[in-house]
Amino acid sequence: MALDQPHPLNSMGFAKPPADTRVVVAMSGGVDSSVVAAMLAEEGYDVVGVTLQLYDHGAALAKKGACCAGIDIHDARRVAEDMNFPHYVLDYENVFKDAVIDEFADSYLAGATPVPCIRCNERVKFKDLLETAKDLEADCMATGHYIQRHMGPTGAELHVAADAARDQSYFLFSTTPEQLDFLRFPLGHLASKDDTRALAEKYGLSVAMKPDSQDICFVPDGDYAAVIRKLRPEAANPGNIVDLEGKVLGHHEGVIHYTIGQRRGLGIGGLADPLYVVKLDPDRKEVVVGPKSMLATRNVPVREINWLGDIPLTSRAEWHISVKVRSTRPPRDAILRPISDTTATVELLTPEEGISPGQACVFYDPESTRVLGGGWIHKG
Known part of the structure; x- marks a missing residue:
């Protein structure tokens, strides 16, 4: 009697058929996550779509240009119906307010420049939603983020997207190794957003030409001050x-x-x-x-570090790396000097202007595409 041959790894990295692999897809209603869900459904995976309702649904119904609004929930549901997989909407309003919105307001009041999308990934999507995916007995959770996950000698590694213009590594630096084991990013290898839209057309998705979201989802038209005045009236x-x-x-x-x-x-x-x-x-x-000269910063204190290197952060006195201090700026050469497992000083070899407490400082391996983690800039 012949021994059963092991099943080859499927595209999600599991040694079993796609039909036996449950994937929860985090669906914002936009073209990226819709393509991920449709792609996996077509490949035969057991897809479950989940959309988070993060703030007041009634206020969101007429709002375009931001994720997770009422129209986006409708769009996500329609994609699920068209591709014939189940879809759930989870009310995370209270979690989102406590974990993201309140800190955003308090940080602004403290003179910082917060990046709430990172906190949302860290505290809501890759924490509570990820746990929900496990409760649904999923093998993994997939998102539409433009970033790559590669298997390295010590486990899953985070790498920048193939399309540098779409790379979202700045917003995902706080993804932990444990979370990375469970996450998948099927779009990270695509050469451009045009490729994503072409796939959406191929699958016949109604969102194929839907505009990208531009604003923070709870900040209509980018008016930070109006939101903070509502949350913290004393701010005015x-x-x-x-x-x-x-x-x-x-x-x-x-x-x-x-x-x-x-x-x-x-x-x-x-x-x-x-x-x-x-x-x-x-x-x-x-x-x-x-004067403008006062904006130039060379030494940046960083805390709450999430380290993704193969050896401990504190195993070296210095790390020669590249860093991003804003999402829109290219990585710059720097020296990372650890103070503890979660704190360090970053010396920028070329001073940067306009660095503000509350922003992220993300670490990259200058010799490869790997993301080594990052931390939060503070006043020192």
């Missing part, structure tokens, strides 16, 4: 715009209207040299302005 308290010596140059209607590096809209024209926001002091209700 007026104060002074001062120079580095404390001289009053003008007045403002709340520090929440300003960000580090801002030049326009200060209302203090007529000066010989342009001035930029170099510091926000919420306690004194002051917006501090200075």
